[in-house]
Amino acid sequence: MFPSPVHIYTDGSDAEDHVSSAFVIRHQKKRNIHHQTQLSLAANAIILAGVVCVWLQPCDLPSPQFTRDTLKGHSRPESSSRSAFLDQRDTLWMRSAGAWRDAGLYGLLDEITNSAEEVPRFLAVGSACVLALLRWASSFHGSLFPHLTLSSDEMVAEFSQMLDWSDSALRSFAWHPHTDKFAVALLDDSIRIYKSNSSATPTLKHRCQRSVCALQWKPLCGSALAVACQSCLLIWHVDPTSLSTRPSSGCAQVLSHPGHSPITSIAWSPTGSLLVSASPVDTGMMVWDVAAESAVPLQRVGGGGVTYLSWSPDGSRLLAATPSALFRVWETRMWTCERWPCLKGSCQSACWSPDGGCLLLSMQGERVIYALTFSDLTGGSKAASVVADLSETSFPGPDGDLTVGGEVCSLSWDPRGERLAVLLKGDSQAVNHPSVIAVFKTRSSPVFELLPCGFVMGEAGAEPRFMQFHPHFQHGALLTVCWSDGRISHVPFYFSSAGLLGGDSPQQALASNTADHSSNKLYTEQIS
């Protein structure tokens, strides 16, 4: 007997109770959604035994490793280098102009207030009053939306999908939706593009490319890569046939809009015609027509900004999470939105089912996964339901007991809709409570099912930071994980599609045993 690694709600009423505590139910009428799971221990054992160690290189996908030492982060900001220079007194005009240029109105007022002996008294007093008023107003605004008090870098680190962004050598990662190539953003603000069967790795650098927070390749295009930077949005056009390793910055389009930075999330529409960008300081999200370089702002008050965007695979809906306890789901035909207030934290991560009918969400600080269903006929669910509870559970591992479970940091659903990867945050203080990726088997018809499948863990000391499924892996699903030690690895799940065979196939990971176990300490849980 072994404990079940996760608790899954089999009881519909229990789930509904959870819902009412976590979500404001928009209508009193409750719909009967029973997420039935057919969880039996025998089945569980088969599944877990099926996923024997899968640590091999499928095909010949590159899995580079980056360490912090080899990458030099960009130097300290300009303001901090001031101490290295001798202090020289300029005239008041020069100083004021410089302050205005460097720090805007705040800097100007500050400069005037600080040089009170040189300016007329009323000016100094007036600027001090205005400054105090401005500070009070901004602190009031900041008390409503605490994230506004963060600096630009801190904000990117807070809302990036890459966990522990500021400390990581890897800043962002994106698979190309159609070919075997991916882009990685690194600590030194460069982006490298890796292709299978090719040793050339183009490196993209641009003057405006600072603090990269998100990457996404344009669908239905071979070359365009959108990069969310601190000050702007860059669209790189990397010619796939070119052998150049340093595409010039002329290949990049710079899109920017005043007040719309830092950009923390971007999403291409699945048809590749539109790009949406979001910033935590801007309450509006921008819908870009990239070729025409024009943007339509979609403004909604409330929430204080937009942190995370996710476009449903069928293109009909777009999730927009805000820094406060609220998220919106836009329908993309007429661009109207549904408000989904939640009682607890903000929406941390989300993923759509391949048909766009189901949305799985995780909230900040919570250990459960919520599900929302959408349907054009019935309008979808009126409240989010809890589909999985991922609290800590002790679990026998190879080196003693292992505690698994915790806050849900990231969710990823494979493009066939058969595997769901959930990144569970560990406890760094505890000895055997690492961050793990829990993998579930999923099925959406006839009823939504979630069956535990296994865990993916890193080498000792390596924690998963980011994960994404390969968009078109032939033999099942391929999960790419970015680790805290700067390694990128690919974890394949071999299976035949349940939809094709009409049933489960336990023949998973059969061809994988040739991998060298000693050099690869990564493993998934093995049940003996």
Added chain:
Amino acid sequence: LEDSAGGPGPVVVWSAVSSIAWSVLLLPVTAAVFVLLSRFSLFHPIQWISECTSLLTASSSIFSLVVLCGVVLITGLFNLEFYTLVPSIPCSRMALLGTVLHPRQCVHSLVYCTMGMLVMWCASVTIGGRYSTLGIPCRQSESGEVVTCLNEYHLFLLLAGAFMGYSHSFLGVVQNMYYVSFQPIQQYKYPRFKGCLPMVVKCSVIQSLYSARNFAALYLFFGYAPKTWISSTLHLQIDSSLQPLDSLTGLLEFSLLYHLTISGTFLYFTWYLTVLLFRIYVTEVLKCEGFIVGYIKANDITLVPVLKMNLMFFALQDLALLSQHSLSRRLEVFSLSQPGGHPHNWNAISRECLSLLSELTQRLVAHQDAVASNGRVKSQSASSDTRSASLSSSEDIAETPRLGVPLRTPGSVFKSSVGGVHSALTAPFTPDVDSPFSSPAIRRLVGQQEPLSPWFGTVQSPHIMRRGPKLWSASTGETARLKLTFTLSLNHGFSLSKMFSSNVQLPEASSQALFADSQVHIWALQGLSHLVAASFSEDQFGVVQTTLPNILSCLVVLLEAVDRHFKLPHASSKPVRAVCRMGDSTYKTLRFALRAALKTAIYKITTTFGEHLNAVNISTEHRKRLQQFLEFKE
């Protein structure tokens, strides 16, 4: 329907009427805000509020409001009369000058000058105080008797109104103010209005500041002339005890400049708001059952002799939307006619889209030929001159379908039982005789694509590449300078003297003019590619398969033409982005949008069909190109 073909169309007229109605309804609100701002006094808030309320309820302000309503009505009528879905892009300075001096434009400027003066008169009455009347009593210094003097403040505001009216009318031509572009996304009217309102306020403030600066400078130097003329005509004295306004000290007075700017903002805001509402109403997606399928189904399309431009825009927009969003309407497109079993809907749609696209290909090839032959764009400039001269009113569009080319009118989608019967006989079992490639020009083009032809690729394109850059690079400095002056003058008012300086082609304009109507091509590409992609799973009778080779080769030929066009000098340079202006500059980047839409359309088809494309019967040259797309090498 016969009648409606001549005018701007009933749909647009009704949109215009409702937009004008909303502008009139919003007028009291903006007027109240203007009153509040114009009489603002920081230290007497209670007096300020009470004065404003009494003014707002007074009968004189009702009269002003009626005058303003008249102004808004006339603005709305002008919008309806002048609006265009295809911008007129003057390709040379002389063409631009011709547009500005066109009688129609002169009338427009005159009307706007008058309206500007009327609004400013209302504004000066509202502000009251020293601005209210043209004549004020004053005491002559030597004799001491009271006479009527000229109130220079009032005159100043009136002249400013005329100036702003003229500059609005002038910039309307230069910035293509009456060009109505379609947004990349659809929104309901109210959210869109709400989203655009801050932009309109910002634009009117900025424009008002620019105009105030320019007018102040103008008045400083030439203010003496109108002042003496008015005073001599109306027998008004000039009060010598007051500071004259055409002096630096007179002009640099805070309250005068403030009132000038506020009134100018009010003036521009009224006009811009009307334009904005008109744009929103015209580009609103119509909710009636779609144009294309609806018209074909109702079969009353034969009654429309020539499809008008805006009807075609709406039809193609509807096509692009239905192909993406509506399963039931897609099925209607793929369906067969009940007796007979012919895919009339699909045939009509694909024929129309292909003829549009191949017409664009022809246009591009002709332009490239012209550039290659002598380095100058002859034919294009001629056609654009006529284009800009005609000023593209809706009547012109209705009578001369420019898009539709000699080969085929745009109306051919909905055309004619003759065409329908014809295609009914041939389709779906035989290749479409009526395909766009039956036109000789395209035949020639397709023929050139054959690998054996010595003309294509080996000889011709190096020829272009060798010759084009040389001719242009010889005058690089000149063109760069011209471009600079052109953009500068666009940005900061316009100086006529610069326009006289040369009759050289504006480097980018010819490229912009080629793609001026490309929004329809973009929609045609989107609609076609989505329909073809959807046919992979939804087309039960295989109606799309018969036209697939035509569609693919048409797209590839267009892609090659577009690629060659972007190798021409100046074609791939991005225009300078306007900071904040009411004129829509979307047309400047339409060629990039078209290129992106074209590639996306081909990718959409290749990713959906995948290896099945090898079974499609197309030439080897085209197959090679499509293979590039299959491997995501484009």
